[in-house]
Amino acid sequence: MAVGRDIIALSNPALLEKVDKLRDLNIGQHVPLPQLVVVGDQSSGKSSLLESLTGIPFPKDQSLCTRHATQITSRRNSDDRVDIRIIPGPHASEDYRKDVETFQTRMSSGLKFREQFVDILKKANERMGLRADISTGNGAVFSEDVLKIEVHGPDEDYLTIIDVPGIFRTTTQGTTKDDMVMVKDLVKRYIRDDRTIILAVLPSNVDIATQEILELAEDYDKNGERTLGVLTKPDLVLEPSAQAAVCDLVQGKKRPLTLGYFLVRNRGASSGSKEQPELDQIFQQHPWIDLPQDRVGIPALKEQLGSLLVEITRREFPKLLQDVSNQIKECKRELNSLGPPRQDEREQRSFLSRIAETFQDRARAALAADYNADPVFDQDELRLITHVVNITDVFSADFQQGAHSRHFENLDLSISSVASEMPADCDCEETPVGLMIDKLRALVEEAGVDNVAPGELAELGDIIVPLPPHRTPMPRDDFSAWINDVYLQSRGLDLGTFNANLVSTAFAEQSRKWGDMTKIYMSRIIITLHRFIAAAFRSICPEEQTRGQLWSAILESLVERYKVAMAQASLLIEVEQRKKPYTLNRQFTEALSKARGYRVTGLLRPKARKDIRQYGELQYMVNLDDIAKAAEGKSNVEQLQEEIHDILHAYYSLALDRFIDNVFQLAVDYYLLHGPSSPLKVFTQDWVINLESEKLERIVGETKSAKKRRSKLAKKIEDLSNALKILKT
Structure with missing residues (x-):
C-alpha cells in the first residue's frame, strides 16, 4: 500500500510544489487553488488529527487552539529542515504586511522543530497581534493571517493540508459574537471553492446531526462530491447502537458522501505515549473489524488524501492556468480604464495633455468628415460636420421658402424659369430638390436636435431659444393690399415719388421672421456642437469623476463662446433689418431693370401680334407708338406701388442670399467651428499647460479610492504574473 502511495505522490512533486508556491503568493485570494482543508467544530479532534497526519504536536491547550489558518506542507527530499513564516491575510495593510512577512524561522531538523513547536506558535501568535491568553489581555483572538509550516x-x-479555526456556537470568556462570525466566515472562505477538498472532522461520540460543519459544507458542496468525513474518537463510542450508527456512516448507509467517511483514532490526553500502530489496534476489534480496512486508520486516510490532492491538482491545473491568465487580462483592462497614473503634477499634466490632444484629433476629423479615422465615429453624435451641413441646408431651404412675410408677385408669367430664379416665391416641395430637403429634414429630426434634455437646458438655457414643434408659418398672399396700406400711411407731398423710408419699413416687415428663424438655426447648431463635445469627452475620458471635473472646468468658456456666436448672429439680423437698404451689388440694378422690363412686356403683350419668321421661330411684333402709351391708364399711386414692389423684391432677394451666407460663414463657421475662438478650441494642450496646479489636481488628481484601487490592481497583476511564470515553468 505504501509503494502505491509513493508512486502517486512522487509522480507529481513538481506540480504540487507549483501550487504551494502560488499559495505562498497568496494567489488563493484571487484564484481558487487545489487544496485540502481541515474543518470542524471546536473539540472535534482536529488538532489530534493534524498531529497524526503531520507528526506536528499541535497543543491541546485552549489558549493555543487554532486561532488562524495553518498550512502544513510536507515535501520529500534529502534535506531535513522546517521553514516557518507568516502569509499576511487578504485585508492586511501594507505596514502590517511588511511587519509579519519578516517573521521567518528555519529549523535545522524536523525533530528540533517538533520539540520547539509550542514556543514557535506562541511567537507567531504574538507577531499576528493575538492575545497570549485567549480569555484576557489585549489583542485579537483570531487572525486572517496564515501560518505556513513547510517540512x-x-x-x-x-x-499539503490547511487547518482553520474550529467553529463554535456559544461565546466563552474572551470571545465575542464577532469572533464567532469571523471564524465562520474564515471557514466559508476556505471551503467555498470547487478546487477544495473539505475534510470535515466529526467526533464519533457525538450525534452527527449536531455537527454544524457538515451542514456548512453542504451549503457549498450540494452533492457532497468534495467533502470527506473524518470520524474521530472511536474509543469513546461504547454503546452498540452508537457504534452501529458510526459503521453505517463508514459503509455509506447513512448521509452518504461521494468521498465517503474514514474512521481514525488519534493520540488523546488518555493515550499517553502510544504510537499510531498501537492506537490503530482498536480497528481489529468488534465492530470496527468488519469495516473496509481502506476506510479505517491514519495510514489509509493519508494515502487517500495524497491521492485526492494529486488528482484534483492534475485535473484542475489547465483550468488554473487559464483562470490566472484571464484574471491578468481583466485586471489590466480595469487598470487601463483608470488611465495612466497621475500621482504628481507632472503625471497629471501629461495625462490631461494626452486627453486634450486626442480631443483635438477627434474635432479635426469630425470637421473634415474623416469618419474612418477612428471606429468611435460610428457614434452618431460625433459626426459633427454632417449634422451641421444637414441643419444648414434645411435652414437655407426653409428661409428661401418661408422667411418673407408675404409672397412677391410673379411678373414673368411667360417664362418658366422665373420660378427657379425667384425661390422665395416658389412651392418646390415636389421637385427633386424639395424631396432631398424633406429627407434632410427627416435626418435632422431623427438626430433629436429639437429634443433638449434637462441637463442640456440647464447648461444652455440662457443661450438657445425654445425650439418650435412645427415649421414656421408660410408667407401670406396679400402683398398688394399690404403695400398699398404701407404707402398710404407713409406718403407725403411728392410728385411721382415716394418716401425713401418706406422701403426700410417694408423690408423690416417682410423680413420680420428672420430673427426667430436664425436663432432657432443657431440653437440647433449649438446643441449639436455641445453634444459632440460631450460625446467626445465620453469617448476619450471613460472615468466619470475626472470627466465631470473636466466638463465643469471648461463649461463656462464653452457657454461664453456660444453666446458670442449667438450675439454675432443677432448682429447680422440687426444690420439687415435696422439699417437703410443699400447695396453696391450690380445684381440689384439688373434685377430691378428686369422687373421693370417684365412690367412693360406685360402691358404690351395684349397689343403685340405674332409673326412666324424663318425656321418657324415665333416672334412678337409691337408698334413703337404703343410703347409710349403702355403705362397710360395707371394712376400715380399704382405706379408707385409697383415701383416699391420691384425695388423691395430685388433688394430682398439679394439680401436674403447674402444673409444666409453671412450667418453660416460669420456666426457658425467662424465663431463655432473653425475660428480661433471656436468652442472646439477651449480644451487644448495649451489650456492644460496654463492650468493652475490646484485646478489641475481638482480635475485629474486621483481620489483616495482610485489610488487604492490602482495600487491593489498593480499588486494583483504582479502576483498573478509571478503565478503565471510559476505555472509555465
Missing part, C-alpha cells in the same frame, strides 16, 4: 525530509510524504 522537508527523506521520510516525508507529499502533502
Whole structure:
C-alpha cells in the first residue's frame, strides 16, 4: 500500500510544489487553488488529527487552539529542515504586511522543530497581534493571517493540508459574537471553492446531526462530491447502537458522501505515549473489524488524501492556468480604464495633455468628415460636420421658402424659369430638390436636435431659444393690399415719388421672421456642437469623476463662446433689418431693370401680334407708338406701388442670399467651428499647460479610492504574473 502511495505522490512533486508556491503568493485570494482543508467544530479532534497526519504536536491547550489558518506542507527530499513564516491575510495593510512577512524561522531538523513547536506558535501568535491568553489581555483572538509550516525530509510524504479555526456556537470568556462570525466566515472562505477538498472532522461520540460543519459544507458542496468525513474518537463510542450508527456512516448507509467517511483514532490526553500502530489496534476489534480496512486508520486516510490532492491538482491545473491568465487580462483592462497614473503634477499634466490632444484629433476629423479615422465615429453624435451641413441646408431651404412675410408677385408669367430664379416665391416641395430637403429634414429630426434634455437646458438655457414643434408659418398672399396700406400711411407731398423710408419699413416687415428663424438655426447648431463635445469627452475620458471635473472646468468658456456666436448672429439680423437698404451689388440694378422690363412686356403683350419668321421661330411684333402709351391708364399711386414692389423684391432677394451666407460663414463657421475662438478650441494642450496646479489636481488628481484601487490592481497583476511564470515553468 505504501509503494502505491509513493508512486502517486512522487509522480507529481513538481506540480504540487507549483501550487504551494502560488499559495505562498497568496494567489488563493484571487484564484481558487487545489487544496485540502481541515474543518470542524471546536473539540472535534482536529488538532489530534493534524498531529497524526503531520507528526506536528499541535497543543491541546485552549489558549493555543487554532486561532488562524495553518498550512502544513510536507515535501520529500534529502534535506531535513522546517521553514516557518507568516502569509499576511487578504485585508492586511501594507505596514502590517511588511511587519509579519519578516517573521521567518528555519529549523535545522524536523525533530528540533517538533520539540520547539509550542514556543514557535506562541511567537507567531504574538507577531499576528493575538492575545497570549485567549480569555484576557489585549489583542485579537483570531487572525486572517496564515501560518505556513513547510517540512522537508527523506521520510516525508507529499502533502499539503490547511487547518482553520474550529467553529463554535456559544461565546466563552474572551470571545465575542464577532469572533464567532469571523471564524465562520474564515471557514466559508476556505471551503467555498470547487478546487477544495473539505475534510470535515466529526467526533464519533457525538450525534452527527449536531455537527454544524457538515451542514456548512453542504451549503457549498450540494452533492457532497468534495467533502470527506473524518470520524474521530472511536474509543469513546461504547454503546452498540452508537457504534452501529458510526459503521453505517463508514459503509455509506447513512448521509452518504461521494468521498465517503474514514474512521481514525488519534493520540488523546488518555493515550499517553502510544504510537499510531498501537492506537490503530482498536480497528481489529468488534465492530470496527468488519469495516473496509481502506476506510479505517491514519495510514489509509493519508494515502487517500495524497491521492485526492494529486488528482484534483492534475485535473484542475489547465483550468488554473487559464483562470490566472484571464484574471491578468481583466485586471489590466480595469487598470487601463483608470488611465495612466497621475500621482504628481507632472503625471497629471501629461495625462490631461494626452486627453486634450486626442480631443483635438477627434474635432479635426469630425470637421473634415474623416469618419474612418477612428471606429468611435460610428457614434452618431460625433459626426459633427454632417449634422451641421444637414441643419444648414434645411435652414437655407426653409428661409428661401418661408422667411418673407408675404409672397412677391410673379411678373414673368411667360417664362418658366422665373420660378427657379425667384425661390422665395416658389412651392418646390415636389421637385427633386424639395424631396432631398424633406429627407434632410427627416435626418435632422431623427438626430433629436429639437429634443433638449434637462441637463442640456440647464447648461444652455440662457443661450438657445425654445425650439418650435412645427415649421414656421408660410408667407401670406396679400402683398398688394399690404403695400398699398404701407404707402398710404407713409406718403407725403411728392410728385411721382415716394418716401425713401418706406422701403426700410417694408423690408423690416417682410423680413420680420428672420430673427426667430436664425436663432432657432443657431440653437440647433449649438446643441449639436455641445453634444459632440460631450460625446467626445465620453469617448476619450471613460472615468466619470475626472470627466465631470473636466466638463465643469471648461463649461463656462464653452457657454461664453456660444453666446458670442449667438450675439454675432443677432448682429447680422440687426444690420439687415435696422439699417437703410443699400447695396453696391450690380445684381440689384439688373434685377430691378428686369422687373421693370417684365412690367412693360406685360402691358404690351395684349397689343403685340405674332409673326412666324424663318425656321418657324415665333416672334412678337409691337408698334413703337404703343410703347409710349403702355403705362397710360395707371394712376400715380399704382405706379408707385409697383415701383416699391420691384425695388423691395430685388433688394430682398439679394439680401436674403447674402444673409444666409453671412450667418453660416460669420456666426457658425467662424465663431463655432473653425475660428480661433471656436468652442472646439477651449480644451487644448495649451489650456492644460496654463492650468493652475490646484485646478489641475481638482480635475485629474486621483481620489483616495482610485489610488487604492490602482495600487491593489498593480499588486494583483504582479502576483498573478509571478503565478503565471510559476505555472509555465
